[in-house]
Every structure is written in structure tokens, then in C-alpha cells.
Amino acid sequence: MVIGILLAGGESRRFGSPKAFAQLDGELFYEKAYQALDAVCDRIVIVAHPEIQPRFPAELDVITDLPEFAGEGPLAGILTAMIEKLGDLYVVLPCDMPFVGPAETEKLVSLMDNTKNITAIQTPVEKVPLFSIWKTGLQEALRKELSDGGRRVMVFMEKAGVTWLDSKAINEDPSVFRNINRPDL
16 A cells, blocks of 8 residues: 655745645646655545645545644654555655656656665755655654654654665656745746
8 A cells, every 4th residue: 555645734934825725837736746646656645734724625635743743844744644544655745846746756666765664866966855755664763753852854764764866767857856935936
């Protein structure tokens, strides 16, 4: 069972409005991420801040962080999804990477390193930790990391065992993997 974890975030104060509902080419960011995950996942769960959760269509599976880790960032969202939706693999994609599509998620899954707990990508200039695949069984390590105050995704990934794939193996254009932090793209 492959579970998609769509990290929808919260109010996105720096962005000016919730990124999940920003638009690109007439589609909402979360819709683009959902389509990318839908190409490779059996089920998709959206992890969102409680304030934006009601804005999603009722037919989607939208959850909020576990109470003890509410608002603690992406690791809390990943842990929450892993506990709420049991699966063998988890494909993680944040809503603010709207240029990642089905072709990229399919390629990531096909290149997954089965010898490591996490497979993620790196462009020529940076690592991209939140477009990644996580194996089941990391829940307790994630819970401990968060309980100990750890919030940095890449720090946890290195502890858990990660393979960094060259982004060019997935898409020649590294700009596909950029994180949108401003409304003017």
C-alpha cells in the first residue's frame, strides 16, 4: 500500500494567503500536488492546519497534526499521516511545489533506493527533502525526534538513512523542484 502525504501547510503568512489555495494555470497548488501523488499512490491524505482544513472538498481525506505535535512543521505532518494511514511506502509532496507532476512522482518511485529508509532528490544547488519516499517503520523514530525537540527534516533524514538522487534522473530542469514562497512565482 502506497500512501501519498500531501503537506498542505497552514495560513502561509509570509506568502500572504494559504499556499494550498494559490493558483497556477487555473489549478490550485494542492490540486496539482494531489494529481502528482494520485499517479503513484493507492490513497492520499492531506495534512493541513486546522484553520484551512474546512476549505478542502469534503470527499478528500484531510487531517491535522497529532495534538501533541500540532504546528511543529513537516515532520509532525509526516508522522501524523503515517500513524493515521498505515502503508508500506509514503510518497511525500508539499503543496508549494506545483511544478512536480505525475511524471516526476512516477520516476521517483521507479528510482527508489530499497536499501535506505528514505529516498529524496537533490538539484545541482540544493537538497529537496520534502519530495521524497519514506518507508513504513519510521513512526517511533519520528515521534522520538519530535519529542526531543527535533524539527529539521534533513537532520532526521540523515539519522534515518537517506539516499539523495540526482534530480536530473527525474527531470532535466531543476526549476521543476523549486518551492514557491512568493505569490508572484
